[in-house]
Amino acid sequence: MSVSxxxxxxxxxxxxxxxxxxxxxxxxxxPTVDEYVASLKQWGDEVSLLRSIVCTCDVEEELKWRQxxxxxxxxxxxxxxxxKDSCVIGFFKGVLLDDPSGLLHTPGLNTQSA
Numbered sequence: 001m002s003v004s005x006x007x008x009x010x011x012x013x014x015x016x017x018x019x020x021x022x023x024x025x026x027x028x029x030x031p032t033v034d035e036y037v038a039s040l041k042q043w044g045d046e047v048s049l050l051r052s053i054v055c056t057c058d059v060e061e062e063l064k065w066r067q068x069x070x071x072x073x074x075x076x077x078x079x080x081x082x083x084k085d086s087c088v089i090g091f092f093k094g095v096l097l098d099d100p101s102g103l104l105h106t107p108g109l110n111t112q113s114a
Contacts, residue, residue: 047087051080077093078091
């Protein structure tokens with residue numbers, strides 16, 4: 001069963017602030033991922049926000065590699081992870097995404113495709 005929900009997103013980038021209101025139908029949330037998010041000592045609010053945005057898409061939510069992971073037709077599409085100093089949303093095959101503003105960055109030196 002899907003759930004209708006509104007999400008307010010405020011984005012700060014290069015001294016500009018933009019607020020978006022996303023009204024969409026969310027996919028059912030995975031209870032295992034609920035437990036993971038509840039256990040976070042840091043970045044829980046940020047992970048919850050990213051999760052609510054991703055779950056407005058037609059994805060399946062799973063916990064893989066101890067991180068919320070989202071698949072489309074069985075293929076990995078998106079992963080949300082936390083680091084000591086940041087919360088990250090990653091796109092499998094992100095190199096295929098159109099990024100005219102140059103906002104997306106390669107996560108590290110060992111990235112296989114960028």
